[in-house]
Amino acid sequence: MHGRGIRRLGWFTHVPWFRVAALAIAATAGCGPLGAEAPDTVVPQVEQVEQGLTQVTGFGSNPGNLQMFRQVPAGVPANAPLVVVLHGCTQNAAGVEPGGWTAASNVYKFYVVYAQQPSSNNPTSCFNWFEPGDIARGAGEALSIKQMVDAMKAAYSIDPARVFVTGFSAGGFMVPAMLATYPDVFAAGAINSGGPYRCANSMTEGFSCMSPGISKTPAAWADLVRNAYPGYTGPRPRVSIWHGTNDFTVRPANLTESMKQWTQVHGIDQTPDTTDTVGGFPHKVYRDSAGTALVETYELTGMGHAVPVDPQYSFPGSSTACGATGAYQSDVNLCGVYHQALFFGLTETSTPPDDTTAPxxxxxxxxxxxxxxxxxxxxxxxxxxxxxxxxxxxxxxxxxxxxxxxxxxxxxxxxxxxxxxxxxxxxxxxxxxxxxxxxxxxxxxxxxxTTPTTVSFTSIAAEDGYVKANADGSAAELGTLTGLALGRGVDGKHNRPLLSFDTSSLPDTASITQAFLTLSYSSGSGDPWASPAGNTLVIDVATGTFNAAATETGDWGASATASAVAGVAKFTSGTIRSTDFAGAGASAVNTRGRTQLRLRFAQNPAATAYLFVKDGANATLTVVYSP
CATH class of the missing domain: 2.60.40.10 (Immunoglobulins)
Structure with missing residues (x-):
């Protein structure tokens, strides 16, 4: 396996706080040479098994220095399909494998390849979707992924007309690179929280592409695809595009730009021929004159930077669940893998009617x-x-x-x-x-x-903030991002926000009968309520303040007047009301000054999974009392 020299850093992270670090490191990193293209037919070698996946080496010249893992279901027939799965930053093959593609392959009998970016290529294991040398035909990571397909064809009976690729985030940006450079290899692809091909040609441009996004005309986007393989006149891959509307890492505008690119590539307009909802989410289909669905989009209302899973859903005709929640895998009651497999034509069943019957x-x-x-x-x-x-x-x-x-x-x-x-x-x-x-x-x-009195207090934004620390509370530091972070960030630290309220206007004689907190969702990724399963978001109360009024590092583990007095259910958009404070929590509301609340997950999330909530006027403490 051919290695490469020091490489320019790729998409460095899913979240904005790594941008400065990424740029600083990139300034000192060199660009290594690209490997040469290997013959299409190779004899792969099997190495170790990792969490049910088998690593394969010797699959070609591998100029991108990627790693290959395969999933071979029992009872797979001859001439079976193949799906290539590309992970996001901070992820690896074993981490995304529970997302549903292995489960689907066991039900519908197709092969799966999980491509993996080693940390030696990129500190946060991101595919380098913006590097010209990695997204060109016959070069870099794109060629390495194509060679994985060649290796599977050499080892198994693969239908060359049914080879597909799907990816998330950095992998989602790599999907259109594979479709553009190898339209003769891939029949279709699914872009999850990604964007159009060649929206960036450097890391700096990559950040602009991610947010706020880059707009081009459909013709300009399509030319970038056509120029990836000049002279190609064969059929172009069909494309399924998925994006959360609350994705603040890769902005949803990228869905529109991807749609513009691939509809134009197919020579169809940008007006959907079918507009409906699937599982309550807007779904649009763009067809050719024969009625074939060439491009489709799913706008996942309220979802952040993640792929949609539904662990309560079983693939039709089986008892196999659709994936599991985890880092960047959000349970939104929609099985993204199933609907992408359906678009690829892998389910080998007629399309089941969507459940549109309301209770x-x-x-x-x-x-x-x-x-x-x-x-x-x-x-x-x-x-x-x-x-x-x-x-x-x-x-x-x-x-x-x-x-x-x-x-x-x-x-x-x-x-x-x-x-x-x-x-x-x-x-x-x-x-x-x-x-x-x-x-x-x-x-x-x-x-x-006496009729009870209800009053509401908005939090004091100048005093609000969040503290992040290791699981044992060590190495605490103040958070610096806009909004209030909860859960476990990509840096491995656990975030706890503080909300400060001036409740001194309550009468000293008030008998508080009810109190609850209302929160507003800002963004997030993953599902901290499911890491571990059954995790709960709880509220601690301090009569007065935990330390000083302004947030400080000691607030992370400071003693509360009353702990875990209320819970907040899982939410991924809008506002949510906590449960009523327990008696000790209501009694802890201060009638003579500040009342501070600390939010935390009862169990430290085992993997990266977080959300941001809003402060100030967007966080409200409601108190009901009798004078």
Whole structure:
């Protein structure tokens, strides 16, 4: 296997805080020579097995110095398809393998190759999608990946008309490079959180391509593809493009630019021929005159920088789950691997109808028109043709509780609202994301004594911040990014934000009966609630402040007046209300000055998985009290 000299650093990371480091290191890094192209037919050698994947060496001249891992399902027939999977930065083959492609290959019987970027090429294991020498036909990493395909064809019975490539982030940018340089090898590809081919020709341009994105005319984009293999007149690969609308690492504008590039390459316009939703997400299809889907896009509303998985979903005709949550693998109740395999034609079944049937739901107790007081059990009946995933309960349009299993009930403390008329609602969701709302139950609250008072406090942005530290609290330092980080970052540190509220306007005699926090989502990647499984986001309260009013490093592990007083359910967009503070938490709200809240995951995430929430006016502490 031929090596290379010191290489210019590739896409350095998924998140912005590495940009300065990337640029600094790149300034001192040299550019090594490119290896020569090897013959197409090679005899690969098998090395070790890594977490179910078998490493293969000797698969060609390998000028990109990449590593190759293969997945061979049991009972694979002759003339089977092949899918090449390209990981993102900070990932490797074993890390992305649980995302679903191995599972799908076992169900639908096709081969999988996982290409891996070693850290010797790039400190954060990113494919160098912006380096001209790595994205040209017959050179660098592009040739190494093509040689992996050649090696599989030499070792197994592969259908040359059914070879596909899919990738995420840096790998997602490498997908169009493979489609552009080797249209004679790949029949189709899936771009996940990537962008158009040759939107960058240097690392600096790469950052601009990632965010805010680079716009070109469809013709200009298409010329870049055609020039990658001059004189080629054969069919062009079909393309499936996926992007989270809350991706702040690679901006969603890249989806549009990729669509412009590949529709123009195919000679079709940029107006979708089909516009629908799949699992509740916008889906557009661009067809030729014969009705063949040549390009499709999925806009994953509310998802950050990740690929969509659905561990509760089984591939049709099997009991095999669609992947697992993990770093950059978000459970959004949509199996991206299945729909990409469907686009590739790998499922060998007719397209199953999408579940577009909404559940039914009805608030059955209390009955509309009832007069209630004290604590009341609110009950909803819900049903669905496939199954009910959860039921959310609302009072006057505000989310107050969730029930994930039947019977769907919620215990409502009516003293938290003023006496008078209130509307109860329930919204049921199924696994496909369909939902239905019942909000026609009106009740009258009549509690004796003084009517409770509800007040809301916005956080003090100048005092808010976050602290990151090792799992044991060592090496704590203040976070410097915009927003408040939670979970585990790519640097391996665990982030805990602090929110400061001036609650001195509460009467000294106030009897606090309820308190809760409302948060606003900014961005994120991965699923910290699933790392480890069942992880919870909890809130600690300090009467006054943990240390000084402004955030400081000691706040990460400082003692709280009341710990884990409330929880915050998983959310990937919009706002969310915490559960009500436990009694100790409500009592810890300070009527004479500051009240500080610290957010943390009860268990330190085992892998990179994080989110950012907003501060200031976007974080609200609501308190209900009797004077």
């Amino acid at each position: 039914t739901v009805n608030v059955t107790a209390p009955v509309s028109g009832a007069t209630v007081s004290g604590t009341v059990t609110v009950t909803a009946s819900a049903s669905d043709n496939v199954g009910v995933a959860r039921v959310d309960f609302y009072v006057d349009g505000n989310l107050v509780g969730t029930a994930s299993t039947a019977p769907h009930v919620f215990s409502w403390n009516t003293t938290t609202v003023a006496n008078g008329s209130h509307v109860l609602g329930a919204r049921a969701f199924d696994a496909a994301g369909n939902s239905a709302l019942d909000a026609d139950t009106s009740v009258t609250v009549s509690n004796g004594g």
